[in-house]
Amino acid sequence: MKRRHQRSALALLTAAGTLGVAAPAVAAPAATGTVVTGGTPLNxxxxxxxxxxxxxxxxxxxxVSIVCRIAGQFISGxxxxxxxxxxxxxxxxxxxxYVRRGDAEIPKCAATTPMPAVTGSWMLPVPAGLVSGFRTRQRPAHDGVxxxxxxxxxxxxxxxxxxxRVVCNVSRGTCDVDGNSSLRGCGWYAEVQHAGNVVTRYCHMVRRPSVTVGQTVARGSILGYVGTSGASSGPHLHFEVHAGVPATSANAISPVAFMRARGLTIR
Structure with a gap:
C-alpha cells in the first residue's frame, strides 16, 4: 500500500507537469475517514x-486523510x-x-483549486455552495441561484x-465598481447558448467578461471572474438557466433541478 500511494502521488505530479499546471501543495488533513465499498478497491x-x-x-x-471537499459528479455509493x-x-x-467519517468539519477546497472536468457535457460553473435559491418565497422574482x-x-x-451576450446591466453608474442592493441589474454578465437552445447566464462579474459575442467556448472555459457589480450586496455568482432564446424571465428554469437531472448537485 505504501508503494501504491507513492506511485499515486508521483503520477499526479507527472500529469500536472504535463499540463503545465503546478500540483497543489499538500496540506494538513482536516479529517480522516474509512473507505467502505463492500470489498472492491476504491479508485x-x-x-x-x-x-x-x-x-x-x-x-x-x-x-484516508481528507484535506478538503469539492462539488463534482453525483455518486450513489x-x-x-x-x-x-x-x-x-x-x-x-x-x-x-464511499467514505464513512466522523463529525469533523471538512473545509471546502480553496477557490484556486483547478476545476477538473466532470462526466457528461455539463459541469458546475464555480466550486461554491448555494446561498439563495430559485424563486423562493422571499424572492419570487429571483430567476436564478x-x-x-x-x-x-x-x-x-x-x-x-x-x-x-456580454453586457453591463446596472440602473445607474458603471459596472466597473462594486454594486449595492439599492441598484438594479445584473452588473457585468455573459450568456452562453448551448445545444437545444438552452442558455446560461452568469452575473455580477468583477470586470468585463473575458469572452466576446460570437466566441465558441468549451465546457470549463473561463468566462470571467466573480465580483459584486450591479444589484449585489457582496461577491457571488448569480447563475441562471433558460429553456429558450432569448433568455427571459418566462423561460427561466431552476438551475438546481436542471443540474440534478445531469448528475450534478448544487447545495
Missing part, C-alpha cells in the same frame, strides 16, 4: 469525477448519495459517497456553446 481520481483519470486505488476498510468529493493528502480525489464564490473566482462555462 482515486485526478479530479472530482468518475471519468477523471485514475490515479490509484484505496482498499476497502483503509483509512455504499455510504451515501452525494455530489461531494474528498481531496486526499496525496492530492487525489475520492467520492465522499446565487452561489457563494469569493471575489476573483474563475467562472467557467457550464457546457460547450456560443457566447451570445
Amino acid at each position: 482515486t481520481r485526478s479530479g472530482p469525477s468518475a471519468t477523471s483519470p485514475r490515479i490509484g486505488t484505496v482498499e476497502n476498510g483503509a483509512t 455504499s455510504v451515501s448519495n452525494t455530489g461531494h468529493w474528498d481531496r486526499l493528502a496525496d492530492n487525489s480525489y475520492v467520492s465522499d459517497a 446565487d452561489l457563494g464564490a469569493t471575489r476573483n473566482t474563475a467562472i467557467r462555462s457550464a457546457s460547450a456553446g456560443t457566447v451570445i
